[in-house]
Amino acid sequence: MTIHQVSPLFVGRAGELDLLLGVLGETRGGAxxxxxxxxxxxxxxxxxxxxxxxxxxxxxxxxxxxxxxxxxxxxxxxxxxxxxxxxxxxxxxxxxxxxxxxxxxxxxxxxxxxxxxxxxxxxxxxxxxxxxxxxxxxxxxxxxxxxxxxxxxxxxxxxxxxxxxxxxxxxxxxxxxxxxxxxxxxxxxxxxxxxxxxxxxxxxxxxxxxxxRLSRREVAAQAAGILAREPSPADIERVYSRSEGNPLFVEALLSEDGSGGLLPESLRDLLLASVERLPDETQELLRMASAGGQRIEHDLLAAVTGFDEAALAARLRPAVAGNVLAVDGEGYAFRHALIREALHDDLLPGEHTRLHTRFAEALERDLSVLPAPRGAIELAHHWHAARDTTWALTSAWHAAAAARRSTAYDEQLRMLSRVLELWDHVPDAAERTGRGHADVLRQTAVVAHLAGEYDRAAALASAALGEIDRAADPVAAARVLRLRGLIRYDLSRPGHIDDLYEAAALVPAEPPSRLRGQVLESLARMLHRPDRRAERIATAEQAIEIGRRAGDDTVQAQALISLTWTRCLRFAEIDEHRGGYAEARRLAVRADAYNALMRVAISESDSLEGAGRHEEAAQVARDGIALAERYGLARTSGTFLSINLAEPLMSLGRWDEALEVIEHALELVPPPPHQTGLRGFATDIALARGRLDQAAELLAAIGRIVARGSFREQTVLPHGRREAELLLARGRVDEAREAGLRLLRSHDLRAEPRYSWGLLASLAELGGPVLAEVRALAERLPADGDLQQAQRLTVTAMTVTEDDPEARLKAWDAAVAAWEALRNPYARARVCEGAAHAALACGAREHAAARLATADELAQRLGARPLLARVDALARRAGIALADQSAPGGPPLGLTARELEVLRHVARGRSNREIAAELFIAVKTVSVHVSNILAKLGVASRGEAAAKAHALRLFGE
Missing domain, CATH: 3.40.50.300 (P-loop containing nucleotide triphosphate hydrolases)
Structure with missing residues (x-):
């Protein structure tokens, strides 16, 4: 494997580079x-x-x-x-x-x-x-x-x-x-x-x-460039946690052995240079403190070192003045984690064991010196570092429980993994934990699933299943089979339905049990195909009845979500069935079932978007993301809901806002299936704005994930559509048509009309033999709800023969009206372009001019350059003058809609972090917006910006 000494990718500095180039532009003008x-x-x-x-x-x-x-x-x-x-x-x-x-x-x-x-x-x-x-x-x-x-x-x-x-x-x-x-x-x-x-x-x-420093996502991109491959989530986590986002440290860690394992000597020397300038007694204190971790409380350091306050202060002061340690609340933090690591690596074996034992004993005496669950986790770390396997296992088990209570799933997974690692070294491990090995494997798989480590979760579930005798303990086997089925489903791997059918066969039907209800409600989630609709409804209703008889609100809530989502697939009837979501939410709240609450938000926002009710869908998704962060599920359910938020924002033409949501979600390095949805919508925007290289990069990243799984049509069809659109945009028409025909002929489009109609509307633009197949398929494909009806009308307009110009114009005008009602500006702009062509063919110049003006205004607002170029070209050919979009009446002070929204929060005195939490975007993104706002307003501070906003009554408040 080739490993580059320097990353070939320039990562994470686009904003700063743009600033420098912008200043250079001003310099060229004489400034x-x-x-x-x-x-x-x-x-x-x-x-x-x-x-x-x-x-x-x-x-x-x-x-x-x-x-x-x-x-x-x-x-x-x-x-x-x-x-x-x-x-x-x-x-x-x-x-x-x-x-x-x-x-x-x-x-x-x-x-x-x-x-x-x-x-x-x-x-x-x-x-x-x-x-x-x-x-x-x-x-x-x-x-x-x-x-x-x-x-x-x-x-x-x-x-x-x-x-x-x-x-x-x-x-x-x-x-x-x-x-x-x-x-x-x-x-x-x-x-x-x-x-x-x-x-x-x-x-x-x-x-x-x-x-x-670079974000986790930027480190992942840098690592991919250095390694010339996609790094695993474990590699990313290891390198990011050690480098803390410092690009040079990332390069050094990866260039040493390709995995970020060893600390290179050159890097060690750089890190320790500032330490070696300090007095000897301070260096000795720092070595002792290095065993305490990246951050250490003052009282804990005093207890371990045994120094009185005066002696401790005398040794600490040079380290703080020399910028090796920073005062952090009631303790101290190393300026960089790798400084601590380099110092810790220099400890002799005896020092290492002795220091960690002293830290563990000090924490045992008073665990309250650290907040939960940190105290329990650090205690487990010190016993492990002191090489006391018995206490390391026992303390890790208790630390996992403390992490669970705080919904710190990553830490809980780390602690449970350590329990499994030490299991064979502690003869009475089962007695100390009160669990058998298979049950600990299952529990660890559950937590890995919650933490978004899906591949690892699947492997752990399979390992647990391998230790269970199905005949002797069918209930335990069914529990693990259900878990593995859910994980495989989230991974888009085959076998998930088979696992659920087998689990259902193992759990007795009578008496009604919580486990049987769980298995059936999970099975109901996975029966997606239209030919299984009746089975899905019957299975969900059976699970609801079991939950009711067993007194289990969670089972009832989960099954009711599946039942309601299925019924709402008939989007025209959504108001009739949507109350099921409210009831499921009530049951989930009563049971404190956070997974069910997440599924309600995911399913309801999906139903609303499918019905074309974009604003409502966006609000439900926003509320769900806030809940996900509260429950520690931001990386899993939260990023899935970010997909459900980005989609309606795109539909509403709020593309920059959608991109911010996508960026924020990708920063969390979500599970690969979630990345496909997020990057897919980013690809749509890149294509619509003519950023073809960016679209190609995004599609390549999605393709690598899709190739490793067995994804449903909701992923595969949009991905294929985007590939064809990119080929067409690059002028490779024949290849685009071949890709389009393969897509149409290799999938049953009737299985997912919601995604099939968008595919047909896109592929119809390819013309030639593709157009004939699109026309034939459109005649057989049902269209349910306003959104699908608008897509159907678009396909109809595109497939009407040119021999009947009046019918073509009528069809295009019907599509324009449908998209206008749905408040989807990009789709509306595209059909306005089509309607203008049809109007000109009929000699209706005024009609064409009106449609072109609408398309031009919408494309300008969206930054949809390819569409804008086509509209302008058509207007020039027809001799139609378009209005000057640079005329007065634009956004106040040149601020974008998103910048106005950020300014509103700035005027209310909110910090960047508070604004980021409110808008579900990265703090770094808010900082960029604030900088742009200050520049456009011509002010030097947030306070001046707020004062100017109030003086101009921008918000009427």
Missing amino acids: AATVLVGGEAGVGKTRLMGEFTDRAGDALVLVGGCLELGTEGLPFAPFTAVLRSLVRTLGRDRVAELVPGGTTRGLARLLPEFGEPDRDGAEARARLFEQLLGLLERLAEDRPVILVVEDAHWADRSTRDLLSFLVRYQRGTGRLMIVVTYRSDELHHAHPLRPLLAELSRVAWVTRVELS
Whole structure:
């Protein structure tokens, strides 16, 4: 396997790169600007600068870096490097010609090629500063100049003074852009760069940017680039937790052995450099603290070390001042997890065991020093690290129970996995846990399923089933078969229905039992095909009756959800049956059954969207996501509900909002089947906006997942449709038609009319032999509810022969009316385009002009460039003038609808985190919106933005 030393992908810095390129654009127009770029070591400042300068076009890029030489850097080092580069490129004489004043004696202080330097003194120093500024000004007359000063945290006093001078006086130089990078983690409270940065940040043309660490999803993308394959969820979790999103650390961890296992020596040296500058007694304390984890409470550290308050404070203070430890509430946190890991790895075997035993004993004496479930989990960690297998197993079992009570499923899974790992090493494990091995396997599988580790859950369930004698213990076997069936269903793997049928056969029908009700309600979920509708309804009704007789509200709720969803598939009758969801929700609340509450939200929002009731669907999904986060199910049920939220938002034309929901959900690295739905809708938007490369990347990622499972039509049909649409958009018409015909001929479209109608409407655009098959299939396919009726009318309009222009226009106008009623702007815009074609064929120019104007306005609003181009081309050919969309009457102050929504929350005094929670988007996304809002409003702070919003009465409040 090939492993790249550096990720070939540029990940997670699109916003910062756009900012730099935007500033460069302003510089090209004659403005001068400075950008200060900070971030910890390894966070990607150099990579960002490389990407930026590569895209700088004709700009002259001058780069110089500060050097670390003891406590003070080399005087003027970055400017000497810049000057040397200019001499090498232009020649000494040409550079001398560009220096104002006809003398280069000032520059001679930087390079001996320019002769003897001036005498020392304030005047000589001022001449050097003026000459360098003048040189940059002359260079900027021909083309924009980008001066990059790297690693300013190592800058000496002279370099800092010259840099300050250039920034303050650059405004008169014209097209000069200065970029300064520095390590923010090196800036301890007395660092000399800190006051300079604060001072420069107050200059009007200076922008300050802080590079954050990568998100989990961005780390996954970076790892995929390095490994040249999709990393497993376990790999992602291991590398992300250790690197904490630092790109350099990710590269180092993966480049060592491809799995993120070992800590490379080069990385260890970098991490420990700041530690080795500290006093010996502080280093010793840090080694002791490293056994306590990434964050350690003050009282716990005092108990383990045995130091009194004065001695402990004396040892801690240099670590905090040196930015190795940070004060965190009532304790301390290592600046980076890998610093702690490097220190911990340096412990001798005896020290390792002794320290972890002391931590465990201290926690045993007073577990309340840490909040639940953290105390129980850390106690289990320390007994395990101390290599006491008996207490490690026992404490892990209790920690798993504490994690369950806090709905911390990832931690519960980790603790149960440790119990299984230690099982054979503890002879009385069954007595200590009160469970047999097969039951612990089953319980671990349940938790893995809740945590979104579906493949692992399936393997654990199969292992548990292998230890159970079906004849001797049919009930235990049925319980595990039901579990495996549910997991296989979520994985879109074959065999899920077989597992449920076998489980049903093993559980006695009488007396009615909770398990039999569970098996039957699970089976009812999976009988999707239309030819099994009657069986599904009968099975669900049987489960409801069992739940009623057994007094089990959860079984009743789950079965009622399946029954209601089935009945609501006849979308025209949704109001007649929707009350079943309300009753299921009531039962689930009474039973505190969070899984049933999640399913109510998923199924009801799905039913409403299928009926074309987009706003209601979106609200139900939003409420469900909030519940999922409360129950610790954000990564599983929450991301599934994000699919159900993104779909109606797309239907309503709120594409940017839908993309934010998708991004936020993907940040959680959800199970692969959920990723297909999220990325699928992102693909639809990319295709509609003409971003074909992005669409191709998304489709490739979906294809890799789909190839590993046996997915239903609701996944396979949209995926096939998107592949055909991409081929058509790239002009590969014959290939698109072949793909379309394969899709039509390999699936029974009558099984899923909801997804089949959208497929037919898309494939009809391919024309040729595909159009004939679409026409034939449309005649046999039922259309239920307003949404499917609108799709049917669209297909009808597309398949009417050109021989009857009046009938074609009538068909297109019927489709326009249907989509207008559903408030779906993109579908409406597309059928308006079709109606305009039909109207022109009938000679109805005014009719065509009205349809084109509507399509143009909607496509502009959505950013649907391919459709907009087609509409404009048709209007030009027909000699129809379209209205100027840039005329007044647009959004206030140039704010987008989403930015107005964010501004509303800012005006109410809410933080970025509160806004993110309210809108179900990432905090980072809110931060970008707020930055855009401040720029558009021309204000410097959130308070000023709120004041301006109130003054302008933007929200009427």
